[in-house]
Amino acid sequence: MRRLWAVCRKELLCTFASPVFYIVAAVNLILFGVFFYVIVSASREAHLRYVFHNISVVLLFTSPMLTMRLFAEERKLGTFELLMTSPLTLLELVLGKLLGAALTFAILLALTVDFPILLLSFGRPDWGPLLTGYLGLFLMGLAFLAAGMFASSLTDNQVVAVVIGFGIALLLFIISWFSPQVGGPVGDFLEGMSISGRFENFARGVLDTGDVIFCLSLTGIFTFLTVRSLDWRRW
Amino acid sequence: MNALKPWSRALGIAGAVLLGLWVVLGAVLAAPAWSLWATGGPGLLLAAGWVALEWTLVRTAVLSPGLRYGSNALLFTGAVVIAVALVNVITTRHSWRTDLTSNRFFSLSEQTRQIVKGLNRKVKLTVFVGARNTESGELRDLLELYGHASRQLDIEYVDPDLKPERAYIYKITGQPTVVVESAGKRKDILPQEMFGYQFNGQQPQREFKGEPVLTAAILSVASDQQSVIYFVEGHGERSIMDTTDNGIASLKAGLERDNFVVKTLNILKDGKIPADADLLIVAGPSRAFPAPEQKVLAEWLAKSGRLLVLLDNVSPPGLDAILKPWGVKPLAGLAVDPRSNYPFAGPMVPAPLYESHKITADLSKQGVAVILPGARALELGTVPGGTVLPLLKTTDASWLEADWQTEKTPKFTSGTDRRGPLTLAAAIAVAAPLTATAAGAGAEPASLPPHSPKIVVFGNTTFVTNGLRGTIETGFDLFANAVNWLSGSTESISIRPKQRDDRRIFLDNVKTNIMFTVSLIVFPLGVILVGVWTWWRRRSL
Numbered sequence: 001m002r003r004l005w006a007v008c009r010k011e012l013l014c015t016f017a018s019p020v021f022y023i024v025a026a027v028n029l030i031l032f033g034v035f036f037y038v039i040v041s042a043s044r045e046a047h048l049r050y051v052f053h054n055i056s057v058v059l060l061f062t063s064p065m066l067t068m069r070l071f072a073e074e075r076k077l078g079t080f081e082l083l084m085t086s087p088l089t090l091l092e093l094v095l096g097k098l099l100g101a102a103l104t105f106a107i108l109l110a111l112t113v114d115f116p117i118l119l120l121s122f123g124r125p126d127w128g129p130l131l132t133g134y135l136g137l138f139l140m141g142l143a144f145l146a147a148g149m150f151a152s153s154l155t156d157n158q159v160v161a162v163v164i165g166f167g168i169a170l171l172l173f174i175i176s177w178f179s180p181q182v183g184g185p186v187g188d189f190l191e192g193m194s195i196s197g198r199f200e201n202f203a204r205g206v207l208d209t210g211d212v213i214f215c216l217s218l219t220g221i222f223t224f225l226t227v228r229s230l231d232w233r234r235w
Numbered sequence: 236m237n238a239l240k241p242w243s244r245a246l247g248i249a250g251a252v253l254l255g256l257w258v259v260l261g262a263v264l265a266a267p268a269w270s271l272w273a274t275g276g277p278g279l280l281l282a283a284g285w286v287a288l289e290w291t292l293v294r295t296a297v298l299s300p301g302l303r304y305g306s307n308a309l310l311f312t313g314a315v316v317i318a319v320a321l322v323n324v325i326t327t328r329h330s331w332r333t334d335l336t337s338n339r340f341f342s343l344s345e346q347t348r349q350i351v352k353g354l355n356r357k358v359k360l361t362v363f364v365g366a367r368n369t370e371s372g373e374l375r376d377l378l379e380l381y382g383h384a385s386r387q388l389d390i391e392y393v394d395p396d397l398k399p400e401r402a403y404i405y406k407i408t409g410q411p412t413v414v415v416e417s418a419g420k421r422k423d424i425l426p427q428e429m430f431g432y433q434f435n436g437q438q439p440q441r442e443f444k445g446e447p448v449l450t451a452a453i454l455s456v457a458s459d460q461q462s463v464i465y466f467v468e469g470h471g472e473r474s475i476m477d478t479t480d481n482g483i484a485s486l487k488a489g490l491e492r493d494n495f496v497v498k499t500l501n502i503l504k505d506g507k508i509p510a511d512a513d514l515l516i517v518a519g520p521s522r523a524f525p526a527p528e529q530k531v532l533a534e535w536l537a538k539s540g541r542l543l544v545l546l547d548n549v550s551p552p553g554l555d556a557i558l559k560p561w562g563v564k565p566l567a568g569l570a571v572d573p574r575s576n577y578p579f580a581g582p583m584v585p586a587p588l589y590e591s592h593k594i595t596a597d598l599s600k601q602g603v604a605v606i607l608p609g610a611r612a613l614e615l616g617t618v619p620g621g622t623v624l625p626l627l628k629t630t631d632a633s634w635l636e637a638d639w640q641t642e643k644t645p646k647f648t649s650g651t652d653r654r655g656p657l658t659l660a661a662a663i664a665v666a667a668p669l670t671a672t673a674a675g676a677g678a679e680p681a682s683l684p685p686h687s688p689k690i691v692v693f694g695n696t697t698f699v700t701n702g703l704r705g706t707i708e709t710g711f712d713l714f715a716n717a718v719n720w721l722s723g724s725t726e727s728i729s730i731r732p733k734q735r736d737d738r739r740i741f742l743d744n745v746k747t748n749i750m751f752t753v754s755l756i757v758f759p760l761g762v763i764l765v766g767v768w769t770w771w772r773r774r775s776l
Contacts, residue, residue, distance in 0.1 A: 017773060022766025026759045033754035041747055046738040111762065114753050122750075123740030128335025181397065192327055201332075204376070206341045210323075210330030217319045228312055 003088050007096025008103070011070070015104050024065050025108055031058050036115050046123030048115060052133040052203045055112075056196065059141050060173060064165030066104055067148030068158040070097045071230070075156035090227050094149070098223060101145045109137060129205030136202020139215035140195055144169045146222035153229040172218070240288055247285035253278030261325035271329055332383065338736045343380050347450045351385040354457050356417060359389045360449075364411035365396050370430060371411045377445045378413075388453070413449065417456040424448050455494040462513040462722045464490060465500035470551055471521035473696055475499065480702030483518055489711055490718065502528045508535040514722050517554070518545045519696035524553030532557055541689050541721040545696040546611050561663045562616040562623035563692050570610045570657050570694070571645045572633035577606040577707070583636075583645060584608040587627035587659050594662060594691070594716045595626055598709060605709040609639075611694035612657035621665030625658040626691070626717075633657055662720070663690040691717045 015021045035054040043050070074080040083093060119125040148165030155161050176194030179187040191197060195218070198211040239246075257274040286293055334342040343351075362378065364371045382390050395402035395410065405414055413424040429445045455461075466475050466487075475487040475497065487497050500515070502508065508515065508531060515532075524532070536542055536557075544558065550565050558565065572585035586606050589599040598605065605627070612635050615623045633655030636645045647654075665688050697703065698710035742750075 017769065019766055019770055022762055022769070026762045026766070029759040029762060030755060033759065036754050037751055040740075041742060041750065044739055044742055046740050111758055114758055118750055118753060119740070122742065122746055124738055126337045126736060126738060128337060132335055192324070204341055205336040206332055206334050208330050208332035210327035210332075213326045213330075214323055217323050221316055221319055224315060225312070228308070232308070 004092045004096040004099065007088065007093055008099040011097055011100025012103060014069075015066075015100065020065075020069075021104065024062060025111065028058060028062055028108060029111055032112050032115075036112075036118075040119070046119045046125040048119070048125075048130060048133055049203050051115065052137060052199075055137060056140060056199055056203075057173075059137070059144055060166060060169045062108075063105070063141055063144035063169060064148040064151065064162040066108075067101050067145050067152050067165060068161040069152070070101065070149050071152040071226075072156050072158045072161045076158075084230075090230055094223055094226050094230070098146060098149055098219075101149065102142055105141050105145060106138060109134060109141070126205065129203070132202045132205050132207050135207075136199050136211075139202075139212065139219075140199050143172070143195060143215050143218035143222070146219040146226070147172070150222045150226045150229065153226045153233075168222075239284070243285055243288040246281050246288070250278050250281030250283075250285055254282060258321060258325065261329055271325075330383075336736070340736070341376065341380065343384055344446060344450075347381075347446060348384055350450055350454055351381060351388060354385055354387040354453070356457060357387055357389055358415060358417040358453050358457055359391070360453075361401075361405070361414040361416070362390065362392045362411060363395050363402055363405065363407045363414070364392065365394050368410050370426070373443045374411055374413070374429065374445055377443075377449065381449065413452070415449075415452040415456050417453075420456040422452040422455050424452055451494060458494055461494055461496050463496045463498060463509075463511045464514045464516060464718070464722070465498050465509065465512045467502060467515055467517045467520075468499050469501045469503055469522075470517075470524060471519075473518045473545075473700065475518075478701060480700060482701050483696075483699060485701045485704045486518075486699050486711070486714065489715065495718070495722070502531055507531060508540075514541045514543065514718065516543045516545070516718075518699075519547040520551050520554060521547060521549070523551045524557065526553075529553050529557055533560075536561075536688055536690070539688060542691075543717060543721055544690070544692045545699065546692065546694050547696050548609060548611065550611075558690075558692060560618070561665075561690050562618040562621075563661055563663065563690070564614040564616065565692075565694065566612045566614055566635060566653070566657075568612070568635040568637040568652070569639040570607075570612050570629050570633055570655070570659060571636045571639075571647075572629040572655065574630040574632035577608075580606075580608065582633075583639070585610060585629050585633065585659070587629050590625045590628055592624055592626050592662055594713070594720050597716060598712060603709045603712075604707075605713050606698065606703075606707050607659055607693075607695040607710075608697045608703075609695065610659045610698075612653075612659060613661050613692060613694050615658055615661055618663060618665055621663060621687075623661060623663050626660040626662055627658070629655045629657045629659065631656050659695065660691070660693045662717070663688075663692075665689070689721050691721055693717075 032051070032055055035051045036048070039050050039054070040046075071080065074083060088096075116125060116130050119130075144165075147168040148161070151164035151168065152158075152161040154164060172193070172195045174194075174196070176191045176197050179191045179194075181187075182190060192214075195215070198214050201208050201211050253274045257271060257278050260274060261271050334340070360378065360381070362371075362374070364374070378390050381388050393401045395407060407414075409426045411426060411429075413429075415422045415424065428448050429443060431442050431444060466472070468474075473481065473483045475483055478484040490497050500509065500512070503525065512535075515535075532540075532542075544554070546554075546565055548569065549567075555565060569583060570585050570587075571582045572587070573582040575586045575588065576582045577584040577586055584606050586604045587610075589595040589605075591599075607627070612629075613625075615625060617623060631654075634647045635653040635655070635657055636647075637651045637653075638648065639645065693714075698707075699714045703710060
């Protein structure tokens, strides 16, 4: 656990020392702010359901940017071999890096705290959907981060890592679009695999254990695949 | 720990068997929740116990070169992914969910949940809706709740643009349409039945009435028998074919939606009351009931009849005589209640208080008001072997206005007007009822009938006319509850369409500017400044 935390701390220090995070965060906050301002001033209702939907789309692009350097940069800088020969186990290394990315993402989400505060000062928001919406964004982001981390473990090129990470996240997001064409049990399966469909429940204020387990399972699977990928490449 | 070591194999096998059962029950069969908990929980504990006891073995196996780098590595990875997918299938099908919206907007009403949980056969819902249909969002949300509430509901979406042949076979004319089918029975729910407008003052508000119509349709196709209701004609009653404001066509539509067969009956022409009649409704008669009709009606009522009477301003001759033996006497005049009334119409439109009864229980609990424009009062007596209970009463500030036709502004006149509280509706249930002749003549009861007669009398008809549909709909719920009580239906359909919580915010220029500045300038700029400061600090290191 101590070693895992050490990896996480190192990741956080690297992230906050790099201008990339501040640029990504500022651009994201401007986009989130535009969604908030436009949607709330048009609907004049004290909720963030549709703001959350728009933010979830932006996360498709943001998540791989937060994870692109996790392993690709280590390889490019030649520090990957150092890590592989360190006393760290692969699982500790992967979980430490994921935790670092997850905390960075949580900070990014926390920087939208002004939205509920503004709603509270102007109206009477319903707290249930606000809390589940943020929880849904975090869990969906976590799954995207794990997918992005897996993509980063496959290559030493950060741009390629972003493209692969974005591709996986996008596929998880739109997979239900094929459901009506396919129909039947396969269509139902595709519907169930859609992370955007799962997020819908969170955004409207419904907490379902199936949705929580789905997001955590995706995170778990991509973490496992990252470990396998690194293990494979080590040899 | 070591003491358990000899048992590790047995624990492992038991755990694997229980987890295997859990998978079969959860993924394949429609198993009840308790069986999943009973197999999944202990199975997981036993398997975890085995892993803990045999940790060295497990670690060696997982880290073995064969599983890590050989051709088995791909198989191992695939097996893990499939196992996680299977767990997801089961946890999704048997998930626990809670609706955290303050008005539980994304939850089904208790009535719907009871009805769909009690289904003993499959009901298929085919939803014809295109991908680009903008109205279908709420319907999809709702159907997801239904699908989650019962495994007996089989929901299928069909896009009429992609599969026009299905739409043609089903004769679909609009989108979205839900076709509800079970055991050869079919009921179509059309878009206009689900989507409507509620007029609150001047501002029409879109209203989604999906839950009441869907639940009624499911109940309708899943139920084996339908009660038959006859509306009595021939005395100037309100017509169930009349779609104008004074008609009651919407009442007919509502009853059919609630799984009743609605017919009309002219007692004088037919000379008898049909054998399949479960309930007779007399809705605002204005002409006399001839003596032979009174006799037929009284005989039927005394045997096992169920009658619902809606009175208009004046009772026609004969009707009072029919009601008299049952302990109900309509009084002349209209109720005036200056304390509890419909504020947009005044004291002649009282909003009476609910008395304790099965018919009023739901509405009383929901705290919604009913209004009876130009209502008459009833004087309640007793009926031997039965109960005569008030359903609605005005406040003690009310009175019965005798001069309502001449007085422009109603005011209490001592001597002619009668002081409240006034009973505006009553329910009569008789366990030891009247004989036919005795009932007709208003005499004392003599013999016992095979079934118990029931009667409900409302001192008003206007509260269920088409004109009030879309304004104050509580009257229709009250009426539906009365019909359900009379017909002995256990399912009382009074599900109100869900109303969105009013969480509108008033945004003036100042507030809009604050929103813009804080969300689009202050926070992003703050992040940029911290970034610049970090960069500057690192540059000077």
